Amino acid sequence: MTFLTLSNSLTSWLLNHSSPTKTLISISNHNNNNKQILHCRAAKQQSNSVKKKSPPKKRGFTSKTLIEVEPDVGNGSSSASITHSNSYQPSPLPKPPAGFVVDQHGNVLMASSKRIATIVDSTNNSPLECIIRRVFRSSQGEDCMLLCPVDTPVQILKSTNIDGWSAVSDDEIEAILPAAAYALAKIHMHLVSSGFCYTARGGFCYSEEDIIEFGTDDGQDIDGVPTEGVEITCFHHDGTHYMLYTPSDPLLFVAVKDKNGLLQIADDDVSEDPAVISAIDEETEFNALVEEEAVLLESLLGER
Template identity: 30%
Template sequence: MSSFQFSSENEPEEIDSVTLTDNEGRTLECYVENALEAEDGTYILLMPVDIPVVILAWDGRSEEEDEDTNVVLLEDKVEIQEIFPDARAVLAELDLALSFTAFTLTVKGELPPIEDDGILNLELDTEEQPLDSEELQFLAGFYHKNQRYSVYTPLAPLLFLAKYDLLGQISLVSPDDQQMQPILEELLFDDTE
């Protein structure tokens, strides 16, 4: 679910940003990176205004000892809310302001320079995409109730595919849908020109 303010003076290709809203009322400001007109509406490629981050929970002795370490990407909203104050505090020490926004956690501020020893190659084994790999930059680590957590930001931009329909409503569209693949490819290809 998303909300969007539309007036007849704004054509979809002239819109600079939109606000997505999730089912719990949290919002996420996004830039419109690209738009593609279609018969059933306009498809838009969105990128968050603020910097997306993820929180990882570590189970093991150290991040370097792969055989003794398991990492879990936190997605449970209840667990995120429980550790949120600690995560916000350690990021504030880096002059980064953490927000619990729609669809992702985000930070405002200037990221520290990328260092090779701070890069984590995370392999996610999901039902949709077995062994999908993502590179993450380390930002901060902390403990909560004897559990070790780390905050990372993805090195690749987080993009959302949305459809602006003929009634003026914006809704997120799954990029994994086979019918959306040609549209997504065209939006991505046009964006690189």
């Protein structure tokens, strides 16, 4: 199985059915220096990973050197003088997600109605609805898709009272699912037992205080654990405090069509395929543009 993210920190986040190793990590609020110790079962990191491409530089005015040639009327020769001026040099827009056609100014020319794909988890026959982000062919000529879950992937942690938080075992999850579903229902969300992971359907609001950071006491990242997540909600069950959270970065994975035309999770070695790396690069560049637009819009609204 190959799961990818734009930050590479969630490569094995969904693989919670593989043999986990217990790892001591710390969890802290985004704007809070008070840290807690977290015992977390972290899945083994994939041996192959996709490198993140650096976001493109911000678009706008670029400095351009102009050479002005001025004729010398006296002797018929010409002399050159160098001046500097600012001119607008727009960069090409990143390729949009699959199903959209835009012009050079970012105006939408066409949008397909078929932008959702369903992939089935063979271990429990549960479906996972996904947004089709990229469509491409592998170096071997296979039809591939870069997918992102439609609903929000969620993970559950429990308070240990002594050491902070720990991951919940598979056996314990089954017992607390009704309480978790009720906690999500209180905030108008719906828990879904999707293929490959649990997801939550619906939107939720959060502040800076809800952003949590994962890492060791010396600031190192943990294999299989996201570097940053967002707390969705908390609940109690049989005297234990639980927290539902989702990773901050988009969760992506590659699927290929088999000989019957059905989507299957790609093998691990596909992550090094140049076509996959190119698709990840396109997605990274597009998301960087989206972030730039959000910052620009926020600054414009702040000036009013």
